[in-house]
Amino acid sequence: MKILYLTAFFVYSLLFNIHTTFAQENGTFTYSGTVIDSTNGESLISANVYIKELNYGSSTNLSGYFVIPNVPPGIYTLICSYIGYKKQIIEINVTTDCENCITITLTPEAYETEQVVVSADSLETIDRLFAKPISQIDMTPQEINKIPKFVEADLLRALQTLPGVTALSDFSSALYIRGGTPDQNLYLIDGTDVYNPEHAFGIFSTFNTNAIKKVELSKGGFGAEYGGRLSSVLNVTNLDGNRNNFEGFVNVSMISASTTLQFPVSSIGSISGSFRRTYIDKTYAKWVKDIPEYYFYDGNLKGFFEFGKKDKLTLSFFSGKDDLNFKVDKEAEESLNFLYDWGNTTGSINWKHIFSPKLFSTFWLTASRFQSNFSFPQVNVVEENYLSDYALRVAFEYYSSNNFSLKFGAEQKLIHELYDQSNNEQRVLVDNNRQYTSGYLSTDWRPSPDWDIQGGLRVSYFNADTTFLNFEPRASVKYRLTENSNIKLAGGYYNQYLSRINRLFFSSIWATVNKYNNESSAQHIILGYQYALGRVYEFEVETYYKNYENIYFFNPYVGADIEPTYYDDRNRPVYASTRDVFIGGDGRSYGIEFLLRKEIGAFTGWISYSLATTDYIFEEINGGNYFSPRHNRTSIINTVLNVDINNMFNELSGDPLEYSDSRWLFSLNFVYTTGQPITVPSSGYYQNRFPDWDEIERQGQGNPGYNLFPAETNSFRLPPYVRMDMSLTWELEYDNWSLAPYIQVFNIGNRSNVWFIEYEDRLEDGTIVQKVEKVNMLPILPSLGVNIKF
């Protein structure tokens, strides 16, 4: 609580003292405002705003708000630009402090050509790169939707096409970022934590791309305003809603339908809502006997209200659920069956207030819950699992001068974890209440236009059955090396108080740290170089080193190791702690990533290469020697190419691009990765499972006596993973309507990428014959769909 008191005092001081001290410093004023999309009133995140004559400016925050302090009185040219939008050049007259005094409306431009970019602002690309934090990649829903899809447009699968982001298999949308595991990623939707963002046993994510406004992925070195995870932050901002007109969007794919509706509420705000549901249970499951009854849905509702120029209130609600009713024989009255459902529910109240032109604040009250229920009546197994948190957060941005700003805030979170599984023989009952408190201060100092130095400190306190207090310093330096290039350096300490038990096809279980399992920690150091190539190309190279301490895996020998906490009245052992559930170890990741990206023109996309290594060392694995985790991929090549077919010849011949209400879009996604490391058996042997079972007499039929003895942990590499996906979309616009049918082909080369290996033995003519068989991932998979916008 001391942290909270200190933070509160700090906030009080700033609110009522500091900003008045700095106001009108040296006879200058603060100019602030908001940048919005002219078509729907949505605020634009990370738009560039600068004063031409002073050659400095700012970029908009997550609320579209910008501040330019220390502006001498006078008349200036204000230039506002945002990729994909027409640049706005406005004359402003600065005579006094101005609290959100201007709303700049940018109009989307169907085609922004290289010529436009060059003539208007030759430094735009490199400015944008400079403003971006190190290791951060932004994506818009348009970019996500252009990438060839695996049946559904999916945010996490789209992110898997970026350098440093790896998928484990075709069946998983989970993100392994720079050697980190998915539980080391902080997933935020409108500022609210989401714990298991997966549908369909991990195949799809819970993020509905139609509801997304902006995605920011920080792959490491993130600032002090984020904490609680070791590796990365995925910050998803959903649409506020169209404030001008009613707007609708419908998508129909082969497995689901979704809709997003937005409409204004008087002149003060908007409401938007999205809903998606699969219909496998109503279609394929009715026709095909072996497909189980399964569906998922998700939906979000968001209300956005603006009360004057200083206050904005957002109410958000999200809910998603997967429901599986598995029955071996669906037509039989009685059959082996189990029921499983899981999902996330989140809600948040977000209030943004401008205390003064220099002091922008955001307050959150959030609740998040992941819940799953499983029952398998024939073996008397029942499982209930949930993780919920209730959080109060405050964040302030203070723009002291044109070269110095502060960010500070605090968070108080109450966490409740419950895992209750029981059968005839035992019960697992982990029921804990935890408290997480954190505060941070981050400074941003720009001693000259060429330098940007950020430093910060995050203090975290976690109260479990013991307490943890951690200080996490963070720092980054950005330097403009030349007119067209930047160099960046960042580092920091990170801690995590939650670990996740991965379960294939079942949702993961989260567990908090305790007196047996200390907090996980990591240190990052990242060096980056950026180059604006030919005005529309961005080239980035980053190298990083990250080490981990106390990272946890599910203990594969938990059945042999676990000891009961007590015995219940039925004499069953009850396990009330996660003491023996995890094994802990250390690790390190390092690598280098190259990215060439083009976001403008008839040809857009990126090509990337990453060279990386991750090693773990666990006392219980591989004899206590270093080993590669399964997600370690030495080399990864990603290529995403989007082609506006109507305009490709114009671009190639240097002619201006033309807008058309009927256009064809072609997209290609190629990925190559080094094969995954796996452990293979080194040999086989015959052994009875039980003393009275005589296996050698019964070879060749479900033989449980054929045992395999593994080789060194993950010392064998499967063949390289290679896949190409393609899509073709026809976009047709009429009046305010647009129709876009599409065809996409996943794994168009039908490559048999190996997932894992299986073994069997058979007795043939008196000889034992062993067979090694590979289990492949997904084959070629064409699918159809249509997007309708109105």
Added chain:
Amino acid sequence: MKLLKTIIALAVFLLLASCGDPQVDITGVGYQSKIAVQGYVYPNEEIKNIRITRNFPLETMINPEDLILTPSKNSVEIKVNGIALQFDVHTQTYYTNAITANFGETYLLEVSAIIDGEQLQTTSATTVPLEGFSLLTKDLGTVIYRTPIEFQFTPSPGTDFYAFSIIPDSASVDNFIYDNPYFPNLERQDVEDDLNSFRFQFDLVINVESSPGSIREYEILGLDTWFYSTYQVIVYAGDKNFKDYVLTASNVQQFDGNFIDPRMYFDGDGIGVFGSAIRDTLTFNLVAPSE
């Protein structure tokens, strides 16, 4: 146009690169010859039925007769607590009449053998559980299918692991329970193809309350009985070697397809199990419900 041609050529190249059916060859990866031990010590019984076999590289053809390591072919020398064991050519196992095992005592196994021309040796020790384990009922008589099959036992002090081997005396496609609530509509051919999978059932219970005087109840689930037959349920109160072998040796392939090491307690070149247990047997006769 040159750029377009380059892009098309690159796309075609990538397409070709993303085709194919790569093969996986793991023959000989990390292979090392091992002595595979399968031996159990039971209190009040002589040391017997110790089977010594070998491992073999994957994807090789194996003559079952080559699996057993014998004194003549492999120069096997085997001792328990320093006493040499003899080879029984009929059972292809090793034994000695010189040792009768006792509750709570520790037995050290030493094995040496030549495999693939290489001299290998291994040792392992097991401690027999303390006296105390016993089934309170030995025969449940006639049990009607889909009624609870329940019984009680007293654990051995300090022994918290109990394994249940559930095997019908008769198992064929003729006495299979087709009218079961789990896999209805199975055909005779389905049963024949997987007869052993249905026949050999087991269950494991860990962390049984084993303080003196405690009584544990146990229920055999319907998923463990697939034939109308008399049944032998052999219950083992196992030591740590027994427990960890049963829990891990057959589960080295995880749900995600990857492999982990089994938990085995051998020094040197041994794999398998040298464990000890107290065993008791329950019988019952499973019959169909009357119409």
